[in-house]
Amino acid sequence: MTTYLGFSCSQHDPAIAVVDEAGEVLFAQANERALKYKRGWHAAPDAFGLIEPILDSYAQAGPVSANLTWSGNALRSVRYLAPLCRWGLGALDLIGASDLEAKRARGWVLRHGLYRAPTSVIDLLLNLELRLNERRHFRSRLTKKGWNHHLCHAATASFSSPFEDGLCVVMDGMGEGSSTSVFSFRDGRLKRLDSPGMANLASLGIFYGQVCFAAGFDPVAGEEWKLMGLAAYGRLDEGLYRRMRSAVTVKGGHLSLARDYAAVIGHLLPFRQRPHMANADMAFTAQKVFEDVLFEFLNQAHRRWGGENLILTGGCALNPSANGKILGATPFRRLHVPMAPGDDGNAVGAALLAWQAAHRDRPVPRFSTPYLGSVRAQDSLERLCRHGVEPCLQTDDPDRLTDHVAARLADGAIVGFMQGRAEFGPRALGNRSILADPRSPGIRDRLNASVKFR
Numbered sequence: 001m002t003t004y005l006g007f008s009c010s011q012h013d014p015a016i017a018v019v020d021e022a023g024e025v026l027f028a029q030a031n032e033r034a035l036k037y038k039r040g041w042h043a044a045p046d047a048f049g050l051i052e053p054i055l056d057s058y059a060q061a062g063p064v065s066a067n068l069t070w071s072g073n074a075l076r077s078v079r080y081l082a083p084l085c086r087w088g089l090g091a092l093d094l095i096g097a098s099d100l101e102a103k104r105a106r107g108w109v110l111r112h113g114l115y116r117a118p119t120s121v122i123d124l125l126l127n128l129e130l131r132l133n134e135r136r137h138f139r140s141r142l143t144k145k146g147w148n149h150h151l152c153h154a155a156t157a158s159f160s161s162p163f164e165d166g167l168c169v170v171m172d173g174m175g176e177g178s179s180t181s182v183f184s185f186r187d188g189r190l191k192r193l194d195s196p197g198m199a200n201l202a203s204l205g206i207f208y209g210q211v212c213f214a215a216g217f218d219p220v221a222g223e224e225w226k227l228m229g230l231a232a233y234g235r236l237d238e239g240l241y242r243r244m245r246s247a248v249t250v251k252g253g254h255l256s257l258a259r260d261y262a263a264v265i266g267h268l269l270p271f272r273q274r275p276h277m278a279n280a281d282m283a284f285t286a287q288k289v290f291e292d293v294l295f296e297f298l299n300q301a302h303r304r305w306g307g308e309n310l311i312l313t314g315g316c317a318l319n320p321s322a323n324g325k326i327l328g329a330t331p332f333r334r335l336h337v338p339m340a341p342g343d344d345g346n347a348v349g350a351a352l353l354a355w356q357a358a359h360r361d362r363p364v365p366r367f368s369t370p371y372l373g374s375v376r377a378q379d380s381l382e383r384l385c386r387h388g389v390e391p392c393l394q395t396d397d398p399d400r401l402t403d404h405v406a407a408r409l410a411d412g413a414i415v416g417f418m419q420g421r422a423e424f425g426p427r428a429l430g431n432r433s434i435l436a437d438p439r440s441p442g443i444r445d446r447l448n449a450s451v452k453f454r
């Protein structure tokens with residue numbers, strides 16, 4: 001009985017997924033949830049303290065297949081990126097580049113060489129290996145494999161879709177060679193349709209992240225959602241739209257950057273000093289550019305490959321404002337966006353791809369529930385009680401539960417409510433709720449002060 005583990009190993013959003021011998025997804029969770037570290041930048045995907053309970057709960061006492069979300073070649077090349085970048089930065093000084101050229105090149109090297117690189121290398125998962133070796137029955141039965149990054153995105157999205165067939169578009173920050181990929185999904189199999197890019201740095205996700213930064217937010221903390229929210233308060237700036245729209249184009253199934261792309265972004269950067277609300281028009285305009293480029297890409301993909309069902313994934317699929325308009329702006333009839341289209345979701349895809357490779361004669365079982373995360377831990381509840389959060393009630397009796405919660409709310413208490421497992425995905429609230437009686441005077445201030453620490 002082999003256990004298939006998936007480890008998202010980009011430099012951000014590490015995650016773990018577990019698939020059993022039957023191909024069922026048993027567990028999936030972004031490590032940020034357990035590490036209490038937003039987006040888990042540069043954290044090991046198999047972090048100590050986090051991997052042990054998952055192995056105890058879900059791993060079978062047999063061989064373990066560990067799967068990474070970047071291909072072996074990508075992971076092998078990572079070790080050379082840092083020295084190469086250092087050499088490149090030194091070379092800039094030697095060739096006497098002008099200040100402006102040097103500044104641009106320096107930014108390029110840092111951004112593309114270091115920031116985008118997976119933090120992990122092919123020989124990662126040392127914590128996992130150590131923990132498995134400490135348990136004698138796992139000894140020498142660990143295999144590791146890296147899978148193409150966009151293939152992992154496509155697998156998570158397609159195997160969680162309700163479709164028998166569809167066109168799967170990955171629109172990402174960056175993958176292996178380019179930020180976009182197109183796959184066909186048919187008979188439970190994925191096939192790459194577009195030609196893989198070669199160091200194509202054009203990216204709608206990075207464009208949006210750069211505007212997010214210019215608007216005064218922090219894309220490293222994943223604050224693109226704030227830019228999306230701010231857009232609702234703005235109006236179209238037509239001059240800015242023309243400049244931004246011409247900076248990112250769609251050509252032959254790939255994104256492409258105009259020569260003056262850096263100048264367009266550079267023009268926006270001083271806006272960062274302004275109050276957020278002063279940047280609402282820029283946010284609206286950037287959102288419109290994002291949508292128009294996305295729709296053009298999808299329309300071109302439809303003209304070329306057709307189909308009624310669209311499966312959209314990759315980090316750009318985390319823009320629900322755009323997602324909601326896709327069916328009106330393209331000929332696709334149905335749309336599926338997975339619960340975790342970003343890099344955390346790839347952990348599931350990698351584990352399922354390994355399962356599929358080991359069971360070529362069987363279809364990959366579909367999964368649709370997002371409730372794949374952690375369960376309520378008994379010791380967490382006991383700890384809460386020890387810290388005076390009382391009374392804690394655990395019950396399977398719904399009447400008792402509702403009576404108890406209603407009574408406490410009527411007394412003016414703030415109630416933490418947990419039912420079942422946490423959801424998987426960056427928009428998940430953990431299947432937990434905070435309840436309070438809105439009639440209670442000052443309740444909003446009490447909530448902000450005692451729960452949200454605002």
Ligand SMILES: [Fe+2]
Binds near residue numbers: 149153175314315343
């Ligand atoms: Fe990705």
